[in-house]
Amino acid sequence: SPIILWFSRDLRLSDHPALDRAAATGRPVIPVFVHDEVVEGHGAAPKWRLGLGVRSFAERLEGIGSRLILRRGEAVKVLQQLVDESGATTVWWTRAYDPDSIRRDEGVKSALTGQGTEAGSVPGHILFEPWTVETQQGGFYKVYTPYKRAVWDREVSPTLSAPSELRPPDSWPDSDDLEDWQMGAAMDRGAKIVAGFVNVGEEAAQQRLAAFARDGIADYDDLRDLPAKDGTSNLSENLTYGEISARACYHAGMRAIDDGKAGATAWVEELIWREFAYHLVYHTPRLVSGNWREDWDKFPWNEDERVAEVKAWKQGRTGIRFVDAAMREMYVTGRMHNRSRMVVASYLTKHLMCHWKIGMKWFEDCLVDWDPASNAMGWQWSAGSGPDATPYFRVFNPVTQLDKFDKNRAYADRWIAEGKSDPHPDALKYFEAIPRRWPMSPDDDYPEPVVSHKEGRERALETYQNRDF
Numbered sequence: 001s002p003i004i005l006w007f008s009r010d011l012r013l014s015d016h017p018a019l020d021r022a023a024a025t026g027r028p029v030i031p032v033f034v035h036d037e038v039v040e041g042h043g044a045a046p047k048w049r050l051g052l053g054v055r056s057f058a059e060r061l062e063g064i065g066s067r068l069i070l071r072r073g074e075a076v077k078v079l080q081q082l083v084d085e086s087g088a089t090t091v092w093w094t095r096a097y098d099p100d101s102i103r104r105d106e107g108v109k110s111a112l113t114g115q116g117t118e119a120g121s122v123p124g125h126i127l128f129e130p131w132t133v134e135t136q137q138g139g140f141y142k143v144y145t146p147y148k149r150a151v152w153d154r155e156v157s158p159t160l161s162a163p164s165e166l167r168p169p170d171s172w173p174d175s176d177d178l179e180d181w182q183m184g185a186a187m188d189r190g191a192k193i194v195a196g197f198v199n200v201g202e203e204a205a206q207q208r209l210a211a212f213a214r215d216g217i218a219d220y221d222d223l224r225d226l227p228a229k230d231g232t233s234n235l236s237e238n239l240t241y242g243e244i245s246a247r248a249c250y251h252a253g254m255r256a257i258d259d260g261k262a263g264a265t266a267w268v269e270e271l272i273w274r275e276f277a278y279h280l281v282y283h284t285p286r287l288v289s290g291n292w293r294e295d296w297d298k299f300p301w302n303e304d305e306r307v308a309e310v311k312a313w314k315q316g317r318t319g320i321r322f323v324d325a326a327m328r329e330m331y332v333t334g335r336m337h338n339r340s341r342m343v344v345a346s347y348l349t350k351h352l353m354c355h356w357k358i359g360m361k362w363f364e365d366c367l368v369d370w371d372p373a374s375n376a377m378g379w380q381w382s383a384g385s386g387p388d389a390t391p392y393f394r395v396f397n398p399v400t401q402l403d404k405f406d407k408n409r410a411y412a413d414r415w416i417a418e419g420k421s422d423p424h425p426d427a428l429k430y431f432e433a434i435p436r437r438w439p440m441s442p443d444d445d446y447p448e449p450v451v452s453h454k455e456g457r458e459r460a461l462e463t464y465q466n467r468d469f
């Protein structure tokens with residue numbers, strides 16, 4: 001009888017433990033992707049990018065004599081129906097760790113096992129299962145550095161190769177047409193423009209990793225903080241949708257360390273930040289929904305998204321060049337450099353005193369590498385409400401940050417057109433991408449700061465010092 005392999009954020013053939021296990025049985029396999037309640041809740045850019053990933057993955061499966069069946073609806077109902085239609089007796093999928101996916105997967109597992117179908121998840125999305133990394137007291141880690149020390153010397157098994165063929169079922173179940181799902185429908189920010197910046201699919205991800213390990217990783221530590229340089233791997237978009245495995249990245253990083261490439265250690269440490277995010281979200285699911293440090297519930301954040309400061313922040317016209325360049329970069333490319341993410345998050349939560357959830361949600365709408373765990377951790381870390389956070393009183397100065405990390409203004413000039421006689425083409429792309437409800441033009445004057453560093457810093461610190469928690 002067939003095995004149903006349910007794919008979600010694991011759109012690859014290589015190093016895919018559930019796929020490997022299914023292929024090894026020699027039984028027919030029905031790969032399925034479900035546009036389910038979790039996908040339904042995705043923001044505009046992640047949903048659009050996921051659609052591109054699904055299309056590419058379907059082609060990969062065709063290359064090994066298989067197909068990707070597409071269905072839409074509540075995961076549990078869709079899978080039960082597919083089991084009934086196909087006579088499958090087994091349903092496997094790759095394990096997820098964020099609360100929405102866990103809730104969904106537990107529902108699927110109990111319903112399917114309840115009706116006598118073998119159903120369960122297989123690891124594959126991360127390197128270290130969250131419950132296997134424990135402090136000496138038997139708890140979970142709340143601080144990155146000891147977490148990193150605890151996992152650094154662990155044995156990580158080698159990667160698995162892609163199956164060369166996958167046995168098809170005697171007859172294929174019906175499939176939806178991907179175009180009918182309109183996964184790009186909410187991309188009013190110019191999907192065509194963002195399309196020029198994405199790197200979709202397993203093959204592209206493998207090429208990107210190989211090129212980075214060959215040419216980029218050695219200089220990673222020197223260049224990774226400079227947003228104008230292409231000094232990082234840009235693999236987050238592929239890791240997010242599982243177009244490459246964390247294990248393939250990890251082994252490439254470890255090989256580079258063995259080869260004496262200087263920047264490789266710092267890069268593997270970043271992969272471990274990703275692990276740490278999953279560790280945290282698994283052990284404290286409130287990471288994605290509320291202040292991790294609950295005493296922060298009393299902090300007088302502005303939670304109203306409609307205020308002018310929030311609008312200016314989203315639109316990249318706060319009058320603070322680093323912030324504006326970064327917000328425009330995200331709008332046009334679906335990505336934002338890590339240094340810039342820290343700067344814009346700090347500005348929103350400290351200078352503007354707006355709740356980190358507003359920022360988290362906007363990122364969730366705009367980023368092609370949106371990841372529920374890393375995004376929530378990044379925001380709470382920046383806001384000061386999370387575990388292992390920058391203390392609230394340490395307020396980044398976005399002006400000196402620009403002087404330090406974008407000395408010759410290559411980044412600021414790439415994204416800001418106002419005041420330039422010959423603006424960078426990407427700066428103009430920003431104006432092509434913005435929706436009509438944002439009436440802005442490259443000929444506008446560059447705005448005065450909505451809140452200057454000095455004013456914002458003083459207000460934030462005063463509020464923090466007078467807090468009653």
Ligand code: FAD
Pocket residue numbers: 224232233234235236237239240267270271272273274275277336337338339341342345363367369370371372374375376377378379382
């Ligand atoms: P590289 O520097 O090449 O690093 C390699 C990989 O390590 C990345 O692809 C990523 O998977 C992982 N990684 C690197 N830095 C971090 C980090 N700080 N936390 C967790 N994982 C990390 N990352 C996301 O993947 N999705 C998000 O939604 C996301 N939101 C963020 C929000 C904020 C406010 C902040 C401060 C950071 C966020 N990050 C997020 C982390 C980081 O900015 C990106 O992972 C990184 O910029 C991706 O670029 P890269 O692939 O070139 O990374």
